[in-house]
Amino acid sequence: MAGIGFVLRKLTRQDNLFGLVRGFAHSALASNGPWLFTILSLGSVTLLGAQVMALEDLVEFRLIIVYNFGMSLVMSGPVLMVVTRTLADLIFDKDVVRATGVLMAAGLIMLSTQLPVAIGVYVLYADLSAPMRMAAIANFLLVSGLWLVSVYLTALKDYRAITLAFGLGMVVAALAGGLLAEPFGAVGMLFGFNAGVGLIFAMLMAKILAEYPYPPTQLRWV
Known part of the structure; x- marks a missing residue:
């Protein structure tokens, strides 16, 4: 798909090592952002939470995250395949107005x-x-939303916004999860992790809507 690939290619062609490293780092986040976020954030939160909470709570937290990522990816797969093909066709036809509707x-x-x-x-x-159930359901839906917006990442041209979104999300997930683990246990850790995922989703969604604005439509009631 056209878009960010052309911009990142310019970075890798710079006559210095820093440009090459930047290009590969940004491309890794654009293509595998959710996976990298999961690995780094889950590792950081687990490391911080292990100092202040019981092993049973830590295992419960990790099981919910792993199962949510797995189940949401399996259930989202058919929809994501259709969205990926549709978005590619819209970009090829230079008809990205409908991208937001999709x-x-x-x-x-x-x-x-x-x-x-x-x-x-x-x-x-x-x-x-009850609080853990709410946090687990919210995490499931947030992760599914992250899979969806990730389809649009390779079509965006602003690689800095993508890197910033995942970077801030990782920091928020690690810090919030670690800080809330001591007073609230696994529930607090999961809510903190959700805060990081929610921040990434909100920032990427805002960027997608800004790059592919939907034209104003006049509603007719009759």
Whole structure:
């Protein structure tokens, strides 16, 4: 897909090592941002939380994160395949006006199909406290949203915004999760992790809407 690839190619062609490193680092976040975020943030939060919370709570937190990433990716896969192909065709045809509509429609489909599953798993099946159930369901939906916006990352031209979003999200997830782990245990750690994921999602969504603004439409009631 055209977009960020052309910009990153210019970085790697600079006649210095720093440009090459920057190019590969930015491209790694653009193509594998959610995976890198998971590994780095989960490792940092676990390292901080291990000092102040019980092993059972730490295991519970990690299981929820791992299962949410796995289940959300499997359930989002069919929708993401269609969105990826549709977005590529829109960019090729230079008709990106509909890109935002595709994003919103895909988001509604994923929400309507995945929310009942998340509720069924964490409310009807898993033996968790009410706050943990809320945090787990929120994490499931946030991760699914992250998969969706990641499809649009390679179509963006502002690689700095992508790197900034994931960088800030990782810091917030690690710090908030670590700070909330001591007073609230696994629940606080998961809410802190959700804060980082939510920040990444909000920043990337804002960038996508800014680059692919939807034209104003006059509503007619009759």
